[in-house]
Amino acid sequence: MIKDKILVIGASGQIGVELTLALRKIYGNNQVVASDLREENELLRGTGPYVSLDVMNKEMLHVQVIRQNITQIYLLAAILSATGEKNPGLAWHLNTQSLLNVLEIAREEQIQKVYWPSSIAVFGPTSPRQLCPQQTIIEPVTVYGISKYAGEFWCNYYHHRFGVDVRSLRYPGLISYKSSPGGGTTDYAVEIYKEALEQGNYTSFLSADTSLPMMYMPDAIRATIELMESPADKISIRTSYNLAAISFSPREIADEIKKHIPNFTIRYQPDYRQSIADSWPQSIDDSRARKDWNWKHQYNLPEITADMLSNLAEK
Numbered sequence: 001m002i003k004d005k006i007l008v009i010g011a012s013g014q015i016g017v018e019l020t021l022a023l024r025k026i027y028g029n030n031q032v033v034a035s036d037l038r039e040e041n042e043l044l045r046g047t048g049p050y051v052s053l054d055v056m057n058k059e060m061l062h063v064q065v066i067r068q069n070i071t072q073i074y075l076l077a078a079i080l081s082a083t084g085e086k087n088p089g090l091a092w093h094l095n096t097q098s099l100l101n102v103l104e105i106a107r108e109e110q111i112q113k114v115y116w117p118s119s120i121a122v123f124g125p126t127s128p129r130q131l132c133p134q135q136t137i138i139e140p141v142t143v144y145g146i147s148k149y150a151g152e153f154w155c156n157y158y159h160h161r162f163g164v165d166v167r168s169l170r171y172p173g174l175i176s177y178k179s180s181p182g183g184g185t186t187d188y189a190v191e192i193y194k195e196a197l198e199q200g201n202y203t204s205f206l207s208a209d210t211s212l213p214m215m216y217m218p219d220a221i222r223a224t225i226e227l228m229e230s231p232a233d234k235i236s237i238r239t240s241y242n243l244a245a246i247s248f249s250p251r252e253i254a255d256e257i258k259k260h261i262p263n264f265t266i267r268y269q270p271d272y273r274q275s276i277a278d279s280w281p282q283s284i285d286d287s288r289a290r291k292d293w294n295w296k297h298q299y300n301l302p303e304i305t306a307d308m309l310s311n312l313a314e315k
């Protein structure tokens with residue numbers, strides 16, 4: 001039997017570091033090749049193979065896939081919502097062309113499985129704001145959301161037309177302490193913990209009551225691996241699954257932080273990211289993921305807050 005050999009593209013990013021470490025625990029250090037345009041993240045150093053790779057260079061990507069005998073690809077390279085609005089053309093180009101490069105190589109080399117994340121950013125102001133369903137009106141207003149929605153249909157197309165086993169999740173905003181977030185609208189929910197510990201105060205770029213769907217990174221990593229390990233016949237959605245845990249606003253997270261740091265203060269100074277957040281639903285209906293492959297989140301806001309503060313304080 002051929003052993004699984006996994007390529008993680010974008011491994012130095014917020015999700016990539018933790019996903020690479022989790023995959024190495026399951027499949028073995030040498031079976032998971034980390035790759036990124038950036039230098040290797042310090043948490044990955046010494047834990048397994050790393051290659052410097054630009055996913056936009058299809059020939060080099062193809063060479064690595066063949067040279068390393070890759071059987072599964074996790075594509076995490078992307079430009080996120082806030083950074084995307086600063087350079088829409090680049091965000092569209094990277095987010096869609098990287099996926100097409102990977103899907104085409106997966107088809108040619110008969111890669112067993114591909115993972116590519118989408119986002120709650122596919123939804124727009126005309127989607128239901130509460131418990132937004134899997135299938136509904138989807139009219140994204142950010143370039144990031146447009147690129148993710150287009151990507152979902154490319155995944156669906158490569159699956160049905162060419163049999164590529166590509167799987168996807170619409171992640172909510174992810175909270176983590178190991179590696180920093182990379183230019184999203186939900187990044188405030190990571191920054192706030194760092195600033196609370198370092199400064200005792202935080203200026204939020206979203207207004208007090210902007211509630212958004214969020215998730216703690218360990219839940220997101222587990223969801224990703226559970227989806228990828230599910231039998232193919234359990235996967236009924238080949239665009240991308242809605243995925244949810246909790247929803248909260250800057251005011252609610254600040255109140256939770258005050259339970260640990262009583263003198264913590266927060267100010268609100270909404271900027272261009274407010275309109276991005278306002279275009280997204282406040283909560284997501286992920287019942288298809290719960291039914292198809294038994295998805296269950298674990299962490300609530302008090303647990304996330306306690307864990308974030310104690311780990312960041314240790315750091």
Ligand code: NAD
Nearest residue numbers: 010012013014015037054055077078117119171173174182
């Ligand atoms: P990130 O910005 O932290 O990491 C992306 C990584 O991709 C970076 O290390 C970057 O150097 C790398 N990269 C960029 N261009 C590259 C290229 N041309 N070739 C190779 N590598 C390149 O992003 P993240 O938060 O880890 O997100 C990973 C994926 O998950 C993205 O598709 C993102 O849209 C999706 N997602 C993230 C969140 C979240 O809250 N973090 C939520 C929803 C969806």
Ligand code: AKB
Nearest residue numbers: 080081119184185186
């Ligand atoms: C962002 O804010 O851009 C990301 C996301 C929800 O996709 N965290």
